[in-house]
Amino acid sequence: MAKTALPVTRADNFANWYQEVIRAADMAEHSGVRGCMVIKPWGYKIWERIQQLLDRRIQETGHDNCYFPLFIPLSLIQKEASHVEGFAKEMAVVTHHRLVMEDGQLKPAAPLEEPLVVRPTSETMIGEAFARWIESYRDLPLKLNQWANVVRWEMRPRLFLRTSEFLWQEGHTAHATAEDALDETRTMLEVYREVAEDMMRIPLIPGQKSAGERFPGAVETHTIEAMMQDGRALQAGTSHYLGQNFAKAANIAFQDENGRQQLVHTTSWGVSTRLVGGLIMTHADDDGLRLPPVIAPYQVVVLPIIRDESARGPVMAACEQLVARLNDQSFAGAPVRAYLDTRDDHAATKRWNWIKKGVPLICEIGPRDIEKGSLALYKRTLAPSEKSFPDQGEFVAAVADHLSEIDAALFEQAKAYRAQKMRDDLTTFEELKAHFDGENKTGFVRAKWSGAAGTEDKLGDFGVTIRCIPYDQSGTAGKCIVTGEDATTDVILAKAY
Amino acid sequence: MAKTALPVTRADNFANWYQEVIRAADMAEHSGVRGCMVIKPWGYKIWERIQQLLDRRIQETGHDNCYFPLFIPLSLIQKEASHVEGFAKEMAVVTHHRLVMEDGQLKPAAPLEEPLVVRPTSETMIGEAFARWIESYRDLPLKLNQWANVVRWEMRPRLFLRTSEFLWQEGHTAHATAEDALDETRTMLEVYREVAEDMMRIPLIPGQKSAGERFPGAVETHTIEAMMQDGRALQAGTSHYLGQNFAKAANIAFQDENGRQQLVHTTSWGVSTRLVGGLIMTHADDDGLRLPPVIAPYQVVVLPIIRDESARGPVMAACEQLVARLNDQSFAGAPVRAYLDTRDDHAATKRWNWIKKGVPLICEIGPRDIEKGSLALYKRTLAPSEKSFPDQGEFVAAVADHLSEIDAALFEQAKAYRAQKMRDDLTTFEELKAHFDGENKTGFVRAKWSGAAGTEDKLGDFGVTIRCIPYDQSGTAGKCIVTGEDATTDVILAKAY
Numbered sequence: 001m002a003k004t005a006l007p008v009t010r011a012d013n014f015a016n017w018y019q020e021v022i023r024a025a026d027m028a029e030h031s032g033v034r035g036c037m038v039i040k041p042w043g044y045k046i047w048e049r050i051q052q053l054l055d056r057r058i059q060e061t062g063h064d065n066c067y068f069p070l071f072i073p074l075s076l077i078q079k080e081a082s083h084v085e086g087f088a089k090e091m092a093v094v095t096h097h098r099l100v101m102e103d104g105q106l107k108p109a110a111p112l113e114e115p116l117v118v119r120p121t122s123e124t125m126i127g128e129a130f131a132r133w134i135e136s137y138r139d140l141p142l143k144l145n146q147w148a149n150v151v152r153w154e155m156r157p158r159l160f161l162r163t164s165e166f167l168w169q170e171g172h173t174a175h176a177t178a179e180d181a182l183d184e185t186r187t188m189l190e191v192y193r194e195v196a197e198d199m200m201r202i203p204l205i206p207g208q209k210s211a212g213e214r215f216p217g218a219v220e221t222h223t224i225e226a227m228m229q230d231g232r233a234l235q236a237g238t239s240h241y242l243g244q245n246f247a248k249a250a251n252i253a254f255q256d257e258n259g260r261q262q263l264v265h266t267t268s269w270g271v272s273t274r275l276v277g278g279l280i281m282t283h284a285d286d287d288g289l290r291l292p293p294v295i296a297p298y299q300v301v302v303l304p305i306i307r308d309e310s311a312r313g314p315v316m317a318a319c320e321q322l323v324a325r326l327n328d329q330s331f332a333g334a335p336v337r338a339y340l341d342t343r344d345d346h347a348a349t350k351r352w353n354w355i356k357k358g359v360p361l362i363c364e365i366g367p368r369d370i371e372k373g374s375l376a377l378y379k380r381t382l383a384p385s386e387k388s389f390p391d392q393g394e395f396v397a398a399v400a401d402h403l404s405e406i407d408a409a410l411f412e413q414a415k416a417y418r419a420q421k422m423r424d425d426l427t428t429f430e431e432l433k434a435h436f437d438g439e440n441k442t443g444f445v446r447a448k449w450s451g452a453a454g455t456e457d458k459l460g461d462f463g464v465t466i467r468c469i470p471y472d473q474s475g476t477a478g479k480c481i482v483t484g485e486d487a488t489t490d491v492i493l494a495k496a497y
Numbered sequence: 498m499a500k501t502a503l504p505v506t507r508a509d510n511f512a513n514w515y516q517e518v519i520r521a522a523d524m525a526e527h528s529g530v531r532g533c534m535v536i537k538p539w540g541y542k543i544w545e546r547i548q549q550l551l552d553r554r555i556q557e558t559g560h561d562n563c564y565f566p567l568f569i570p571l572s573l574i575q576k577e578a579s580h581v582e583g584f585a586k587e588m589a590v591v592t593h594h595r596l597v598m599e600d601g602q603l604k605p606a607a608p609l610e611e612p613l614v615v616r617p618t619s620e621t622m623i624g625e626a627f628a629r630w631i632e633s634y635r636d637l638p639l640k641l642n643q644w645a646n647v648v649r650w651e652m653r654p655r656l657f658l659r660t661s662e663f664l665w666q667e668g669h670t671a672h673a674t675a676e677d678a679l680d681e682t683r684t685m686l687e688v689y690r691e692v693a694e695d696m697m698r699i700p701l702i703p704g705q706k707s708a709g710e711r712f713p714g715a716v717e718t719h720t721i722e723a724m725m726q727d728g729r730a731l732q733a734g735t736s737h738y739l740g741q742n743f744a745k746a747a748n749i750a751f752q753d754e755n756g757r758q759q760l761v762h763t764t765s766w767g768v769s770t771r772l773v774g775g776l777i778m779t780h781a782d783d784d785g786l787r788l789p790p791v792i793a794p795y796q797v798v799v800l801p802i803i804r805d806e807s808a809r810g811p812v813m814a815a816c817e818q819l820v821a822r823l824n825d826q827s828f829a830g831a832p833v834r835a836y837l838d839t840r841d842d843h844a845a846t847k848r849w850n851w852i853k854k855g856v857p858l859i860c861e862i863g864p865r866d867i868e869k870g871s872l873a874l875y876k877r878t879l880a881p882s883e884k885s886f887p888d889q890g891e892f893v894a895a896v897a898d899h900l901s902e903i904d905a906a907l908f909e910q911a912k913a914y915r916a917q918k919m920r921d922d923l924t925t926f927e928e929l930k931a932h933f934d935g936e937n938k939t940g941f942v943r944a945k946w947s948g949a950a951g952t953e954d955k956l957g958d959f960g961v962t963i964r965c966i967p968y969d970q971s972g973t974a975g976k977c978i979v980t981g982e983d984a985t986t987d988v989i990l991a992k993a994y
Contacts, residue, residue, distance in 0.1 A: 041563050078598075094591050101585070
């Protein structure tokens with residue numbers, strides 16, 4: 001058996017390791033269309049778990065799901081100038097609505113009167129509907145969400161992280177006042193934080209984006225920033241306060257309680273299949289994926305060990321009984337998800353398959369275990385060779401504790417890694433530059449920033465961006481890491497995905 | 498109060514009535530993009546119910562969800578000749594991946610090397626993946642499903658029924674033998690029948706399509722056909738046995754148990770948001786939508802009647818208690834879905850709102866009801882003016898019975914309508930022609946058909962198609978309704994959506 005399950009380790013080549021984790025867990029692959037991925041069943045099950053957890057919270061916070069068209073007319077998307085500028089370079093354009101066969105070759109025919117953009121996001125489309133639907137303050141707040149695919153043409157695609165098409169949810173709300181809209185913006189960022197940090201166990205720094213990193217057309221962009229195991233930052237979710245920018249562009253007006261016409265304040269917020277990439281780069285190790293129990297499609301996989309056919313009956317019966325008993329237990333407020341893998345294959349092959357897929361607990365039951373009432377237990381936070389032999393009944397009773405332990409361990413390991421790659425002792429631009437100088441020089445730097453014009457460009461010159469102005473500010477005074485001027489604002493600096 | 502809630506009745510103008518039902522229930526509307534609709538929260542909640550019921554059955558029958566790209570290269574889609582011929586006239590084509598601003602006008606820039614089709618369906622895309630994934634008989638059957646949006650350019654759009662973009666699920670499977678693939682085809686049609694007939698209460702005729710009505714590229718197409726309240730047929734779901742056509746086109750081969758290379762047999766099957774249109778045209782009446790309880794997002798809506806503020810506290814408390822008690826009951830194996838509408842508005846306005854949305858049961862509680870322990874009950878299968886005043890406790894205990902009664906009544910009414918518009922006594926082509934001659938001459942005709950070439954074209958001349966060759970064959974001999982030749986096959990003929 002190989003020392004690790006993957007042909008490449010994180011230390012060898014992080015980017016290749018990432019690809020190998022996805023391949024080994026059979027989660028996704030590139031399709032024949034540039035930048036578009038196929039999400040395979042294991043990857044999709046993980047996305048469905050994220051969807052379920054998020055969707056419940058989106059509904060609990062008073063949003064209704066709906067569905068808006070995939071296509072946006074050019075005349076509509078250009079109404080908000082900075083928005084179209086932000087997306088123009090990556091928009092797929094539909095120009096024809098028919099094909100004809102000419103000389104054995106299909107060719108586009110029937111040009112559209114007005115070309116259509118495949119939505120990169122739906123602010124303009126939904127703003128146009130809001131303008132029709134909203135008349136008075138009684139119609140506010142209007143709080144909608146949609147689960148949809150969007151397209152942003154990608155020249156350097158990476159599975160889950162940067163794909164030309166991706167799946168996401170996008171929330172869009174309209175409010176009577178700036179205060180209400182800002183509350184909404186923060187509430188939804190907290191929903192994202194809860195799912196990504198408390199459930200997916202990705203340590204996060206929530207905060208606001210600097211001007212250079214805001215969503216095109218936003219007044220404020222709030223973000224949750226995570227550190228991947230190569231020390232780079234991943235923006236895991238964003239929530240935007242759009243002020244009255246889109247309300248002006250689409251004329252979304254309402255009559256207030258005093259009979260005056262006013263413009264609404266809007267928000268939008270989204271997370272995408274990119275979160276799956278963040279999950280991998282936070283928790284996977286050199287044996288493959290590791291899944292926090294709340295997200296794991298299966299929390300326990302039970303493998304029957306059948307070396308000769310005479311044992312098949314009793315072993316299968318014991319395994320089925322174990323799965324049934326586990327499914328009667330609960331963890332984190334939901335029934336335990338146990339799965340019986342009945343495929344005929346070598347025990348070690350099957351075990352490695354589930355190790356690479358990141359299942360938290362693997363149980364094996366063979367003929368001798370039946371006699372003893374025990375099982376062989378593998379935990380995904382320990383080495384694949386480390387096993388214990390608990391009593392079956394005791395294991396069932398303690399399964400929630402085992403899952404809690406793994407849940408906590410994954411979060412602690414991710415926080416420990418981040419702490420080790422976090423610097424807050426750099427004070428000059430030269431130190432900062434030296435710290436990040438070189439392809440593999442990464443990590444987070446917490447430093448002071450003055451907010452002066454041009455400072456973000458200077459950081460960009462060596463591939464560093466302000467990831468966020470964290471909510472958690474120290475309140476101390478110091479010198480701007482770029483200009484050396486007096487500054488009190490703490491920022492997080494990093495190279496990012 | 499108006500005699501009916503809608504400005505147009507079914508008898509006045511069926512097409513306009515249909516639009517008005519959707520508008521009055523606030524389910525969907527046309528967007529600014531030709532043929533693309535906005536599905537509003539009430540319409541989307543109904544679609545989500547259909548999704549939940551179907552998705553569970555798709556998984557229980559051994560299929561995994563996954564996700565394939567939105568875009569299909571021209572070179573891929575043209576591999577199966579009859580398939581591309583069937584869809585060429587309605588495919589949206591992406592030709593550019595960037596926009597530039599020229600003279601204040603956005604223009605497509607950066608042409609793609611190869612244009613991409615926005616998927617009208619994914620057989621070709623998924624076939625290409627199957628060819629890569631399948632190696633041996635051990636990999637079979639491979640059974641996948643995806644929930645996705647698809648685009649078929651529509652020149653005469655109608656909400657839910659014919660839209661350029663629609664939402665659906667598409668299942669795609671590969672099997673070692675024709676028998677297995679045919680089993681799968683029938684199994685999934687039965688899943689569709691169960692959801693559409695047993696849950697959505699749409700009476701169906703399951704059967705096979707004639708050659709002229711098959712899916713482009715299919716060997717057999719199985720269908721469920723429903724009659725709408727204007728006597729026209731709606732194809733509510735289809736399941737296709739594709740034989741080896743797509744396997745040949747994409748070279749989906751496997752090594753059988755004897756080491757020989759063979760082509761797989763594939764199937765595909767789908768239902769779409771069109772089902773929502775079928776639901777409306779089966780059950781809605783001149784007061785608006787009527788929802789079968791299993792599909793209804795809310796099965797009971799509770800309305801507090803507050804005429805003066807002093808009563809607000811006790812009335813709200815009684816309503817909240819009622820909703821909590823109802824939610825503890827169960828119907829059709831799931832908790833009852835009761836909803837408290839707390840908006841401040843006139844009682845009658847609120848009641849009409851829910852009548853038009855089709856909620857099965859509406860309860861009102863006012864101050865006098867509290868004293869008596871009663872409530873005012875409206876059932877959507879009775880006239881909106883008909884109410885009863887059951888005891889609250891008795892109503893809670895009997896809520897499942899009330900829902901069952903409505904469930905049965907909707908199905909019986911739909912079956913009675915269909916029986917009345919079903920003819921099986923026409924024997925000649927002239928009779929058939931006379932029966933269907935004229936815009937409003939509709940209904941189903943059950944007749945014999947020889948299957949001779951050209952017969953389908955002759956029917957098409959006056960807008961009639963063979964809806965299906967029903968599974969339920971009489972086995973009698975007779976004369977073909979088109980040619981007068983001897984024939985034993987029963988077919989269902991109708992004008993269709």
